[in-house]
Every structure is written in structure tokens, then in C-alpha cells.
Amino acid sequence: MNEPEIYEFKPLFLTLDRIGPFRNFHTIDFTDKDKHPCNFFMMVSANGLGKTTALEIFCCLADLLGKTEISSYGHEDLDRKGGRAQLDFRVRLRWQGRIRAVVLSVVAGMLGEEVFLKS
Numbered sequence: 001m002n003e004p005e006i007y008e009f010k011p012l013f014l015t016l017d018r019i020g021p022f023r024n025f026h027t028i029d030f031t032d033k034d035k036h037p038c039n040f041f042m043m044v045s046a047n048g049l050g051k052t053t054a055l056e057i058f059c060c061l062a063d064l065l066g067k068t069e070i071s072s073y074g075h076e077d078l079d080r081k082g083g084r085a086q087l088d089f090r091v092r093l094r095w096q097g098r099i100r101a102v103v104l105s106v107v108a109g110m111l112g113e114e115v116f117l118k119s
Contacts, residue, residue: 008092010037011058012103018110019075019083020053028054037090061087061106073108084109 011030016022032038043051060074077083089104 002096004093004095006091006093007099008037008090008101010039010090012037012088012090013086014054014058014061015086015088016050016054016057017084018081019057019077019085021048021050022053057085058087061085061108064106064108070108078109082110084111 013030014028015025016028017025028043030038030041043054045051056075057078060078063074064070073079075083078085085108087106089106090101091104092099092101094100
């Protein structure tokens with residue numbers, strides 16, 4: 001049996017650039033003070049600062065995981081306005097007889113020479 005068994009799939013970071021109110025590179029951190037993934041999240045800010053936009057982009061990127069072809073990301077800023085985003089997950093899985101922990105990055109939007117990947 002070579003199919004991976006996934007034990008843990010937790011968000012680490014959502015990075016937004018040129019999307020909604022996030023005109024410059026901005027990262028939302030879903031980790032605790034020790035940089036471990038959290039089990040509970042709360043987004044709090046004044047109206048118009050990007051909470052809904054961040055959740056929409058999170059959903060768009062997570063939706064890419066099940067696709068084999070991508071004709072649209074499902075968000076105007078990613079599809080037509082030059083925005084870009086990256087969603088990083090910590091995945092713990094058993095594969096090829098070993099338990100591994102990896103970071104899975106989903107990247108979308110206007111990509112080029114300045115593609116950003118968090119290490």
C-alpha cells in the first residue's frame with residue numbers, strides 16, 4: 001500500500017500580495033509563539049481591513065488541492081488584477097512506511113521572477 005495516510009493537515013501561513021486591502025506583501029500567521037500550528041483561530045479587526053478577503057483567498061487556495069486543471073482561481077484579484085497568494089500547511093503523514101512531516105505550499109495568482117515561498 002503506497003497511498004499516503006494523512007494524520008494532520010494544519011494551516012501555518014497565508015501570504016497575500018496585491019489582494020483587496022493587502023496592497024503590499026502581508027502574512028497571516030496561524031502558529032503559536034513557538035511556531036507550532038494552532039487549533040483555534042480568531043480574526044479581529046475594524047471593518048474593511050481584509051478579514052473576509054483573507055478567508056475568501058484561503059478558500060480559493062484550499063480548493064486548488066483537489067483540482068487537476070486550473071482555469072480560474074475563483075477570485076478577481078488572483079484571476080485578473082495581478083494579485084498573488086500562498087497558503088502553507090503542515091502535513092503529517094505516513095508514506096512509504098515512514099511517518100513524515102512536510103510543508104505543503106499552494107501558490108496562485110500573478111507569478112513570475114518574484115515568486116515568494118516561505119521557508
